[in-house]
Amino acid sequence: MAFLSRLFSRAQRAPLPSMEELFAERAIPMDLPGLEEFKGDFEHLEAEERRQWAEAIAELQSTGRGLPPLWLDAQFDLLPQVVPHWQAEREGFLFKPLFEGLCQRILACGKLVPRPWLIIWGVSEEDLEERALARLLELSQGKPFQRQPSGIYRSNFGDGLDASRILLPELWAELFPGQNTFIAIPAHSCLLVAPQVLLPKLVDAIGPAIGAGDQRISATIYQHVGQTILPANLQDPHPIAQPQRELRQSDLLAACVAQEQDLPAELGQPAGLLSLRTQQGRSLLMAIWKEGQPCLLPDTDLVGFIDAQDKALGIFFRQTLPRISEIRGETVDIWGPRRTRYTGFPTRAQVERLEPFATSEQMVSLLRGQGNAPRPAQPQTTAPASGTSSSPVPEHLRGLSLGPVRED
Numbered sequence: 001m002a003f004l005s006r007l008f009s010r011a012q013r014a015p016l017p018s019m020e021e022l023f024a025e026r027a028i029p030m031d032l033p034g035l036e037e038f039k040g041d042f043e044h045l046e047a048e049e050r051r052q053w054a055e056a057i058a059e060l061q062s063t064g065r066g067l068p069p070l071w072l073d074a075q076f077d078l079l080p081q082v083v084p085h086w087q088a089e090r091e092g093f094l095f096k097p098l099f100e101g102l103c104q105r106i107l108a109c110g111k112l113v114p115r116p117w118l119i120i121w122g123v124s125e126e127d128l129e130e131r132a133l134a135r136l137l138e139l140s141q142g143k144p145f146q147r148q149p150s151g152i153y154r155s156n157f158g159d160g161l162d163a164s165r166i167l168l169p170e171l172w173a174e175l176f177p178g179q180n181t182f183i184a185i186p187a188h189s190c191l192l193v194a195p196q197v198l199l200p201k202l203v204d205a206i207g208p209a210i211g212a213g214d215q216r217i218s219a220t221i222y223q224h225v226g227q228t229i230l231p232a233n234l235q236d237p238h239p240i241a242q243p244q245r246e247l248r249q250s251d252l253l254a255a256c257v258a259q260e261q262d263l264p265a266e267l268g269q270p271a272g273l274l275s276l277r278t279q280q281g282r283s284l285l286m287a288i289w290k291e292g293q294p295c296l297l298p299d300t301d302l303v304g305f306i307d308a309q310d311k312a313l314g315i316f317f318r319q320t321l322p323r324i325s326e327i328r329g330e331t332v333d334i335w336g337p338r339r340t341r342y343t344g345f346p347t348r349a350q351v352e353r354l355e356p357f358a359t360s361e362q363m364v365s366l367l368r369g370q371g372n373a374p375r376p377a378q379p380q381t382t383a384p385a386s387g388t389s390s391s392p393v394p395e396h397l398r399g400l401s402l403g404p405v406r407e408d
Contacts, residue, residue, distance in 0.1 A: 014037065014235060017046050032057070032069040033131065038120060042308035056116035060318035063092070068117040074108040078132035079139075081105045081112070082164045090262070094118070099229045101251060102169065103219055104187075106132050136161065137168055145172060150201035155191040162191045163217050165228065174226055181224040181267070182232055187214035199240045206247065216254060219247040232353040246283045249275060252337060253285070256298055259336040266296025267332065267341055276302075276366065286315060291345040296332055298339050302357050304367075305346070311361040316354035323353040 019042055023030055035057075047052060060067065068074060081104070088095035088103035093112040095103040106128050107111040118125060153175050155162040163185035165171050172193045173181055179195040182202060186192070186209040194202035202221060210216050223232040231248065233332055234241040241357040253273055260270045271287035277389040278284065289295045297303070303321065305313035327350070329340035358366065 008078050017050055019054070019361050021048075022050060025059075026054055026058040028054070028058055032061070032067065034283075037070060038067065038154065041120075041122070050257060053121055056119040059113065059116045063114070065114050068113070068120055069109045069111075069177055071121040074121070074132060076137075077135075078128060079107045079110045079161060080129065080132045080164050080167055081107055081161065081188075082166060082217065082397050084251070084255065086258065086336035090258070095252070096125070098167075099222060100231050101220060103167075104129070104164075133167060136164060137170075140165060140168065141172055145191075148201075148205070150196050150205065152192055152194040152201050154193075154205070158190050161190050163187065165191050166222070169224060169227075169229075175349055179258060183222045183224060184209075184220070185217050185222075186210045186219055187212065187217055189214050199234075201322075203240060203243045203247070204217070219242070219250050219283055221247060242281055242283065245277070249283060249285050252298075259334065259339075262334060263296060263332070263339075264324075268343075270296045271298060273298070273300065285317070287343070287406060289342070294341055294343045295345075296339045297329065298337050303354075304358075304363055307345075312360045312367065313351055314350065314352065314360045314367075315357055315358040315363050320353075320355040324350045326350065 019039065020030065022028075025168050040328040042050065042053060057067075069077075070093055076368050078321060082098065082102055083095075083105060085097065085101055085103045088105060091112075092114070094115045094117075095105045096105050108117070113128070118128065139159065140157060143157050146156045153172070155165060157165070166183055166185050172183070172191070174197040175181070175193050179197070182196065182199060184202060184206050185207045186206045190209045190212075192202055192205055192209070199221070206219050206221075210219060220241075221234075222229050232240075232244060234244045235240075253275070254330045256270075256273055261272055269290065271289055274288065275283055276286060284301040286304055287297055287300040288304045288306060289297060290306045291308040301316050302315050303318050304315040306311060323345050327344045327346055329342045332339040332341050
C-alpha cells in the first residue's frame, strides 16, 4: 500500500519547470555559447534547483561573464589567488576574507570564479577551496625558497602565484626554526620570509619588489603565530614599528588612489592625501578638505582645511571632527576604504573646536616643503599623493614633500 501511495502522489506532483520557461521569464537567449554542454546536468535538477540554476545563468549574462568550463575539467585545474581586500570587493568575483587586508579568490582553468559558477557546477565553496589549495601544494613541491644575500628568503615558483603560498605555511614556516617568522607578499610573484633579527632587511626588500612592475598586493609585514597569520604588531620603541606604520599607510594610500577612479564625479571632490612625519619620527596621514564643493573624506589621522580663497586654516586631528556637530557627513556606498561625504564646510569658529596639530602658517610651510627641519627621505613603498590636476591643494601651496613638525 505504501508503494501505491508513493506512486499516486508522485503522479500528482506539479511538472518541473523547463529550461525554455525559466529562460523566457529571465530574458535569457537559448543560444548562449557553451549552453549545450550543461543541458544534461539541468535535467537532473529538482524544481527549486532549476530556478537557482537559471538565476545563476541570468546573473552571468547581466555581468558579461560567460559560462564556466565543465566541472569535469575545472576540478583538476583550480588554484587560489591572494589579492587586497579592496580589489576583491571592486571586481566582484567569489572571494573569502583572509588576514587583515587580504582575500582569497579561486582560479578555474586560469579564469577567476564568479559565485554563479558554483551553482551551475553544484559544488560548495569549501570543496572548491580545498581542491585549489591541494593543487597549489602539489605544484609547489621541489621548488625551495632561495636565500638572499641579506639572509632573508624569497620564493621562486615561477608561476605568478608565489604570494598565494602564504596559505601554505608548511612551505616556509620552518625556514628559521625556533624563531618568530615574518612574511611579506608585496606582489603576486613574490613571497618574502624573515626572522625577527632580519626585519630591517625584510623592510628593505619590500619596496623594490613593489616597484618591479608586478601587480602590487600588500606592503604590510605579516607574522606567523601558531596557526594564525596576522599583521605584525610592532609597537614603539621597536625599531621596525615606524616602518611598519609607513608600510600599512602606503597600502591605504594605494587603495584610496584606486578607489578615486570609481568615485562618481557628482558626489564631490575626493580629499587629497599626504603623508608627513613628526619630529618624533612617527608618520601620519593627512586629508585636505577644500571649500567650494562636497568633500569625500577618508579616515585619516589628520585633516587640513583650505578655504574658498585658498587660505590654509590649519591641520587638526581627524578623530576630533565630531566636535563640529552642525556638519554631518554620510558614508559613501563604494568598495574599499570608508569615505564620508560632507556637503558643508566648517566656519573658522567651528574649526577652532578641533584639536590642533599645526597652525595655518605651519600648514602653508609644510605644503610648500619649506619646513626648517631637513625633509625626510620618502620610503620607496610610499604611494603618491592622491590627486593631480584635480588636487584640492591650491597650485601656490603645492610643495614637494612634507618636513617634520612638532607632535602635540
